[in-house]
Amino acid sequence: MNSRKKPIVIVGSGFAGINSAFTLKKLNPTIPILVIDSQSKFIFKPLLYEVLSREIKEWEVAAEFKEIFANSGITFLRNKLRSINLEKESLELENNLTLNYQYLVLSTGSINNNYLIPGVDKYCYFFNTLNDLNNLQIALQESLDSGNVQDLSIVGAGPSGVELACKLYDLYSKKLNITLIESSKQVLNKCKFFNREEAEKAIKDRNISLLLNTIVDEIHENHILLKDSQHKKNEFKHDLVIWTAGIKPNLPTFEQEIETNNQKIVTNQKLQIESYENVFVIGDISSIRDMENLPSTAQNAMQQGVHVGINLDLLLKGKDLIDYQFRDNGEMISLGKGKASISGLGLTLSGSLAFEIRRLVYASKMPIVQNSLKSVASWLINKNNIFREN
Numbered sequence: 304m305n306s307r308k309k310p311i312v313i314v315g316s317g318f319a320g321i322n323s324a325f326t327l328k329k330l331n332p333t334i335p336i337l338v339i340d341s342q343s344k345f346i347f348k349p350l351l352y353e354v355l356s357r358e359i360k361e362w363e364v365a366a367e368f369k370e371i372f373a374n375s376g377i378t379f380l381r382n383k384l385r386s387i388n389l390e391k392e393s394l395e396l397e398n399n400l401t402l403n404y405q406y407l408v409l410s411t412g413s414i415n416n417n418y419l420i421p422g423v424d425k426y427c428y429f430f431n432t433l434n435d436l437n438n439l440q441i442a443l444q445e446s447l448d449s450g451n452v453q454d455l456s457i458v459g460a461g462p463s464g465v466e467l468a469c470k471l472y473d474l475y476s477k478k479l480n481i482t483l484i485e486s487s488k489q490v491l492n493k494c495k496f497f498n499r500e501e502a503e504k505a506i507k508d509r510n511i512s513l514l515l516n517t518i519v520d521e522i523h524e525n526h527i528l529l530k531d532s533q534h535k536k537n538e539f540k541h542d543l544v545i546w547t548a549g550i551k552p553n554l555p556t557f558e559q560e561i562e563t564n565n566q567k568i569v570t571n572q573k574l575q576i577e578s579y580e581n582v583f584v585i586g587d588i589s590s591i592r593d594m595e596n597l598p599s600t601a602q603n604a605m606q607q608g609v610h611v612g613i614n615l616d617l618l619l620k621g622k623d624l625i626d627y628q629f630r631d632n633g634e635m636i637s638l639g640k641g642k643a644s645i646s647g648l649g650l651t652l653s654g655s656l657a658f659e660i661r662r663l664v665y666a667s668k669m670p671i672v673q674n675s676l677k678s679v680a681s682w683l684i685n686k687n688n689i690f691r692e693n
């Protein structure tokens with residue numbers, strides 16, 4: 304194949320991939336860009352909690368890729384990447400499709416991590432995709448329909464565990480006994496001090512039980528085997544368990560050996576794989592050499608996406624590439640229905656105003672303008688109802 308005709312291929316159209324595609328297209332409108340994703344919709348994961356609590360609707364967090372890329376000049380292909388041959392600059396896709404690239408951007412995100420703990424995959428519900436959300440909703444409904452108060456355990460008191468615990472308490476306080484189980488000595492261990500304090504208050508106010516310094520050894524159908532800091536084991540009864548204890552990078556398969564760090568693909572500071580400089584790796588699957596571990600967040604993924612769009616344009620124009628630098632724009636955590644906590648850029652704020660600011664900030668980050676406008680409009684119309692419930 305003539306190399307000039309090979310497209311720039313972006314695999315994984317989440318926060319990182321979408322931003323790289325649109326940034327490059329804006330800077331270099333005539334360049335052919337092909338975006339590949341195994342799913343049909345972009346999911347705005349930070350707002351999945353509000354879909355669960357019915358504060359917003361599913362369409363507000365899930366936008367069809369064909370709509371996102373319509374009239375953009377970017378081609379979208381729904382297909383799943385099977386393997387990459389870096390030497391041949393080719394991708395093996397499902398349905399025996401092989402594709403050559405000129406430049407490649409990899410941004411395939413994260414998947415749930417069970418840490419090989421027995422019973423996690425079999426007995427736990429997850430909260431990483433729209434599918435996970437739907438499965439959890441069905442299981443919760445079945446559980447609540449039993450009529451008895453149900454013991455719900457949430458393993459992992461990072462942002463996902465804390466946000467879920469508070470939302471579920473506000474929805475079903477009379478029907479669920481909620482326990483958060485965390486291996487470290489505090490909730491939101493890696494988060495900002497202000498948000499941690501607000502989360503601790505929110506958990507206490509809601510009477511959510513908290514087991515800190517507690518390790519999950521095994522999960523069984525109706526109980527969890529726990530180990531405390533003195534290695535004392537005990538059985539903890541549950542009716543339902545949600546696993547939010549960790550994610551791991553969703554790495555594609557490579558024909559060649561590549562360097563990894565904590566299961567993430569190592570890149571140089573320009574976000575390229577060092578021995579294959581026409582390949583960029585961004586978002587949750589990338590680890591930059593000689594840089595402290597960056598968070599697996601939408602914020603970092605979006606910034607890296609924009610950065611790769613700029614670097615690809617520079618590369619195509621024969622100019623020097625620039626090093627990536629992460630700008631910490633703060634952190635927003637939802638803490639129950641209509642409540643949130645924000646810490647960053649000199650602002651610390653909690654309560655319902657923080658919730659509204661969080662909602663508006665996220666609406667402005669939606670990939671299609673119509674969706675974001677419709678979403679804000681629908682939120683404003685429903686706002687009164689949201690705060691009246693409970």
Ligand SMILES: Cc1cc2nc3c(=O)[nH]c(=O)nc-3n(C[C@H](O)[C@H](O)[C@H](O)COP(=O)(O)OP(=O)(O)OC[C@H]3O[C@@H](n4cnc5c(N)ncnc54)[C@H](O)[C@@H]3O)c2cc1C
Nearest residue numbers: 315317318319340341349384412586587599600601602604
């Ligand atoms: C419930 C939840 C709440 C969160 N809240 C926040 C928050 O408040 N703030 C924040 O900054 N971050 C938050 N995050 C983290 C954030 O969503 C991720 O860090 C971000 O999505 C990573 O972006 P990405 O582009 O690397 O991957 P993703 O956005 O996950 O995109 C990966 C894409 O790759 C596609 N893909 C995967 N494998 C293949 C394949 N083999 N072939 C083709 N396509 C493939 C997937 O379908 C997906 O579209 C949250 C995450 C979750 C789960």
